[in-house]
């Protein structure tokens with residue numbers, strides 16, 4: 001990801017660590033929930049426990065990987081909207 005918007009110079013990184021903590025929490029929450037739902041559904045349909053757990057793990061990891069960019073985009077937007085990223089005009093001074 002760019003540190004600054006190539007068009008307007010908006011700071012996209014913010015404070016150290018701010019870019020990674022939020023998306024990680026988001027990703028693990030969504031991915032973990034998806035995995036648990038898959039395990040419970042498979043168990044409800046009588047799938048073997050070992051197979052259900054393995055499928056849940058695969059779904060969790062895949063969901064975390066596939067939602068990473070979206071989580072990061074959503075988090076950057078949230079930081080911007082709450083004024084935690086310096087705007088371009090301010091950081092030019």
Ligand SMILES: [Zn+2]
Nearest residue numbers: 005007008010
């Ligand atoms: Zn821009």
